[in-house]
Amino acid sequence: MKSKSLEWREEGSRGIFDCKVFSIRESSCRSPDDEVRKYTIMDAADWVIVIPVIDTPRGREFVMVRQWRHGTRELSLEFPGGVFEAGENPAAAAGRELLEETAYRAGRIEKIGEFSPNPAIMSNRVHFFLAGDLECTGSQELDEDEYIEVEIMKAGDVLRGMGKPPFVHALMGSALSLYIQKTAPGLDL
Amino acid sequence: MKSKSLEWREEGSRGIFDCKVFSIRESSCRSPDDEVRKYTIMDAADWVIVIPVIDTPRGREFVMVRQWRHGTRELSLEFPGGVFEAGENPAAAAGRELLEETAYRAGRIEKIGEFSPNPAIMSNRVHFFLAGDLECTGSQELDEDEYIEVEIMKAGDVLRGMGKPPFVHALMGSALSLYIQKTAPGLDL
Numbered sequence: 597m598k599s600k601s602l603e604w605r606e607e608g609s610r611g612i613f614d615c616k617v618f619s620i621r622e623s624s625c626r627s628p629d630d631e632v633r634k635y636t637i638m639d640a641a642d643w644v645i646v647i648p649v650i651d652t653p654r655g656r657e658f659v660m661v662r663q664w665r666h667g668t669r670e671l672s673l674e675f676p677g678g679v680f681e682a683g684e685n686p687a688a689a690a691g692r693e694l695l696e697e698t699a700y701r702a703g704r705i706e707k708i709g710e711f712s713p714n715p716a717i718m719s720n721r722v723h724f725f726l727a728g729d730l731e732c733t734g735s736q737e738l739d740e741d742e743y744i745e746v747e748i749m750k751a752g753d754v755l756r757g758m759g760k761p762p763f764v765h766a767l768m769g770s771a772l773s774l775y776i777q778k779t780a781p782g783l784d785l
Numbered sequence: 786m787k788s789k790s791l792e793w794r795e796e797g798s799r800g801i802f803d804c805k806v807f808s809i810r811e812s813s814c815r816s817p818d819d820e821v822r823k824y825t826i827m828d829a830a831d832w833v834i835v836i837p838v839i840d841t842p843r844g845r846e847f848v849m850v851r852q853w854r855h856g857t858r859e860l861s862l863e864f865p866g867g868v869f870e871a872g873e874n875p876a877a878a879a880g881r882e883l884l885e886e887t888a889y890r891a892g893r894i895e896k897i898g899e900f901s902p903n904p905a906i907m908s909n910r911v912h913f914f915l916a917g918d919l920e921c922t923g924s925q926e927l928d929e930d931e932y933i934e935v936e937i938m939k940a941g942d943v944l945r946g947m948g949k950p951p952f953v954h955a956l957m958g959s960a961l962s963l964y965i966q967k968t969a970p971g972l973d974l
Contacts, residue, residue, distance in 0.1 A: 602860060602932045604853045613802045613809060615825040617906060620802060620809065625855055633930050635855040636804040638827070656974055664793045665904035666814055666824040671791060672904050709948020711955035714902060715854035715861050717806060722955060724948065741822050743791045751974035759898020759913065759963045766900035766911060770958030774948045776965060779974065785845055785940035785965070 601628040612636070617679075636717065643713070643722040645677035645771050646690040648700055648730055650748065658754055659730065661697050662745040662762065673747065673762040675771050677722075690725040696737045698746045703729025709774040713767060722767060724774050790817040801825070806868075825906065832902070832911040834866035834960050835879040837889055837919055839937065847943055848919065850886050851934040851951065862936065862951040864960050866911075879914040885926045887935045892918025898963040902956060911956060913963050 605626045613620040618640040626632050648659035658675065665672045678693040680686070687705050695701050705727045713722050738744060757763040758772060776783065794815045802809040807829040815821050837848035847864065854861045867882040869875070876894050884890050894916045902911050927933060946952040947961060965972065 602851065602853050602934060604855065604858075606855075606858060617825055623855060627930060628932055631930075636806055637856050662791065664791050665901070666793065666795075666812060667826050667907045668901045668904040669793075669795060669908075670904065672901075709958075710953075711948055711958060712854070712857045712861075712953050713955050715857040715859065715954050718856045719858075741816060741820075743817055745791060752972070755962070755966055755972060755974055756970060758966055759900055759959075764901050765904050766902050766956055766959040769898075769900060769960075769962035770948075770955040773944070773958035773961040773965070776962070776972070776974070777944055777947055780972065781945060783941070783944060783965070783969065783972070785944055785968065 603628060607632060609637070638718045640679075640718065640720045642680045642686070642720050643677060643767075644680065644686055644689040644693055644725065645675050645722060645767055646694050646702075646705070646725040646727050647675050647708075647771055647775050648694055648698065648702065648727040649751075650730055654750065656751040657748050658751055659694075659698050659700055660747050660749050660754070662747055663743060665765070668764065670764065671762055672764050673749075673757075674765050674768050677767075686723040687725065690723070690727065694727055695733065697742075697744050699733050699736045700727075700730040701733055702727035703731065708778050711770055722770070724771050726775065726778065792817060796821060798826070827907045829868075829907065829909045831869045831875070831909050832866060832956075833869060833875055833878040833882055833914065834864050834911060834956055835883050835891075835894070835914040835916050836864050836897075836960055836964050837883055837887065837891065837916040838940075839919055843939065845940040846937050847940055848883075848887050848889055849936050849938050849943070851936055852932060854954070857953065859953065860951055861953050862938075862946075863954050863957050866956075875912040876914065879912070879916065883916055884922065886931075886933050888922050888925050889916075889919040890922050891916035892920065897967050900956075900959055911959070913960050915964065915967065
């Protein structure tokens with residue numbers, strides 16, 4: 597690098613691969629020093645993750661889901677979440693995923709932040725919600741290839757478990773940081 | 786789903802696409818109910834993210850880096866990090882990325898956790914480190930296409946900024962949750 601500027605410009609892009617969950621394209625980008633380089637980018641629908649909270653005499657608890665993950669071939673304990681359906685707004689997607697995966701309907705749902713899952717190679721966003729006033733409707737509505745166990749966990753145990761199996765999904769750590777930002781904004785780090 | 790079991794078995798896999806940063810394959814997986822389905826998986830080298838801390842009379846601060854990200858085409862303010870080189874161990878990768886991107890050498894470097902960036906579609910891991918006893922060596926060692934500005938930020942401002950621009954990278958939220966787990970394990974959520 598020679599330029600003081602940090603900003604690049606995309607000059608064009610061509611599709612390379614497409615599947616149900618994501619597509620891949622090669623993007624030509626002009627650097628601050630006026631050189632063109634190629635980067636491979638993954639496009640996908642936006643995702644949603646929702647932290648469902650229950651206040652009990654034992655303290656605050658989270659509704660979590662345990663499921664098999666094909667990328668790492670292991671079980672993962674996560675907040676509920678999933679992929680936006682076409683035309684769906686983020687809060688609706690959060691409520692729908694929560695209901696389908698856990699059978700809980702949220703009386704209150706609130707956005708707590710938004711990230712890019714990986715802005716280096718992915719273009720989509722993941723939207724985070726806090727859900728409360730939960731009412732159990734009785735039964736999950738799972739896709740044919742979904743096998744999901746619901747678990748109610750103490751909030752503190754989730755914090756202490758993060759980054760070790762079965763808390764292996766990085767975006768659940770992202771969710772927890774937004775939860776802490778919301779509930780303990782004055783936390784002395 | 787009918788089975789009570791959550792575990793799948795991978796029966797085979799074929800490569801589809803390969804670039805410098807990742808490759809894509811189709812994985813055939815047998816469900817708990819004995820049905821075979823296909824999933825698209827991204828393989829990549831492991832990544833490392835390091836939280837470099839400086840204790841000042843103003844309180845604890847983090848060394849952060851601002852850079853352009855091609856996936857989302859925006860500037861992103863992040864902890865230093867990057868991709869493992871072949872044969873490199875995680876702590877060495879953390880120290881190297883820190884030194885290259887920020888010019889700080891760590892006298893102390895400690896692993897604080899490990900996640901899958903996305904266990905649904907990716908097979909790799911991201912390793913998180915805390916770095917201290919920092920010594921500034923004077924100048925960054927950037928790749929030809931890297932344009933990185935170093936910024937020293939108050940730790941509390943990073944927590945309060947997460948999930949809003951320029952704190953757009955989800956894995957930095959994951960890192961912060963591990964940092965809080967380490968430094969405030971008794972935090973009442």
